[in-house]
Amino acid sequence: PGAGAGAGATFPLGGFGAELSATFVVTVDDLRRALADHEIEVHYQPKIDCASGRLAGFEALVRWRHPLRGLVSPGGFVRVAEEGGVIDALTDRVLDLSLPWFGRSFPGPAGAGAVQALQVEGAVSLSVNISARSLRDMQLADRIDARCAAAGIAPSRLILELTETSAMEDPVASLDLLTRLRMKGFQLSIDDFGTGFSSMLQLVRLPFSEMKVDRSFVMTLNRSQESRAVVRSVVELGHSLGLRCTAEGVEDERALDYLRQVGCDLAQGYLIGRPMPAAEIPGWLARRRSGRRGFAH
Numbered sequence: 377p378g379a380g381a382g383a384g385a386t387f388p389l390g391g392f393g394a395e396l397s398a399t400f401v402v403t404v405d406d407l408r409r410a411l412a413d414h415e416i417e418v419h420y421q422p423k424i425d426c427a428s429g430r431l432a433g434f435e436a437l438v439r440w441r442h443p444l445r446g447l448v449s450p451g452g453f454v455r456v457a458e459e460g461g462v463i464d465a466l467t468d469r470v471l472d473l474s475l476p477w478f479g480r481s482f483p484g485p486a487g488a489g490a491v492q493a494l495q496v497e498g499a500v501s502l503s504v505n506i507s508a509r510s511l512r513d514m515q516l517a518d519r520i521d522a523r524c525a526a527a528g529i530a531p532s533r534l535i536l537e538l539t540e541t542s543a544m545e546d547p548v549a550s551l552d553l554l555t556r557l558r559m560k561g562f563q564l565s566i567d568d569f570g571t572g573f574s575s576m577l578q579l580v581r582l583p584f585s586e587m588k589v590d591r592s593f594v595m596t597l598n599r600s601q602e603s604r605a606v607v608r609s610v611v612e613l614g615h616s617l618g619l620r621c622t623a624e625g626v627e628d629e630r631a632l633d634y635l636r637q638v639g640c641d642l643a644q645g646y647l648i649g650r651p652m653p654a655a656e657i658p659g660w661l662a663r664r665r666s667g668r669r670g671f672a673h
């Protein structure tokens with residue numbers, strides 16, 4: 377269902393303001409072609425430990441390098457992939473592209489720099505976003521497991537991020553699949569926490585290990601008393617449930633200070649680093665060592 381016409385999405389292109397923006401429609405056929413033509417890429421955004429400033433890991437964020445439209449963000453095509461039935465292929469592609477950087481079996485010299493740089497940093501984690509649609513796919517756990525093994529990565533270093541709303545769409549099916557993933561040793565993270573209207577009682581029964589405070593709260597920390605209250609409470613809730621807390625959307629030093637003050641474990645955001653191609657990781661690590669903002673030194 378949903379293949380071909382009808383499974384499209386229209387969204388603004390460019391972001392330079394109304395005069396220069398245009399819209400285009402993405403269909404599932406475009407996506408199939410993009411996968412076949414290797415136009416799908418992964419960018420990596422770092423995550424640091426709030427207290428020490430140490431690198432904790434990277435989140436893999438999918439991008440589409442369109443020959444005419446340039447770099448397209450996931451907001452424009454992940455939904456089309458979900459509705460058109462190619463989300464599994466997309467998830468598999470993201471894993472195939474990202475796992476080798478973090479494992480010991482990267483084949484070619486092209487990426488040697490990033491791999492070496494990461495190895496110097498030690499066993500950092502890799503976070504991958506999993507769509508709600510995949511939560512009914514009982515083969516998912518085996519496919520991820522096989523890919524991790526092939527890349528030589530311990531499952532505990534892979535963090536699977538699921539949005540709060542996706543995990544709650546079908547809590548019974550989720551519990552089944554999430555338990556399966558957890559038993560294989562993967563870590564599970566609740567993404568965009570605070571934006572859904574979940575039943576706490578059902579949510580806390582799912583076997584998560586991390587909670588990511590949604591960036592809408594984190595980005596407004598400096599100007600909103602309410603956001604500060606939400607972030608403080610969410611961190612406390614997460615910790616009481618035995619979860620590690622990550623704040624996403626950390627854009628300035630003041631926000632990071634507040635997060636340290638309330639005991640948030642990890643931070644991710646433009647202050648620390650933007651999503652970047654793997655080839656830029658060594659440069660980012662070098663700049664970070666020379667003591668840029670946002671890092672303890």
Ligand code: C2E
Pocket residue numbers: 421436437438449450451454467470505506507537567568591624625626627644645646647651
């Ligand atoms: P997410 O998982 O919550 O990822 C965080 C998003 O916030 C990313 O947007 C990231 O670029 C952006 N971000 C990070 N730090 C900052 C900051 O300091 N300020 C601001 N304004 N934004 C920040 P992106 O890459 O456009 O991804 C959007 C969403 O698309 C992701 O949200 C995730 O839900 C989804 N997504 C990304 N990659 C994949 C994928 O491989 N598979 C699936 N199923 N979904 C994906």
Ligand code: MG
Pocket residue numbers: 435505537567
């Ligand atoms: Mg995420």
Ligand code: MG
Pocket residue numbers: 567568588590624
């Ligand atoms: Mg998120």
Ligand code: MG
Pocket residue numbers: 567568590591624
């Ligand atoms: Mg988000």
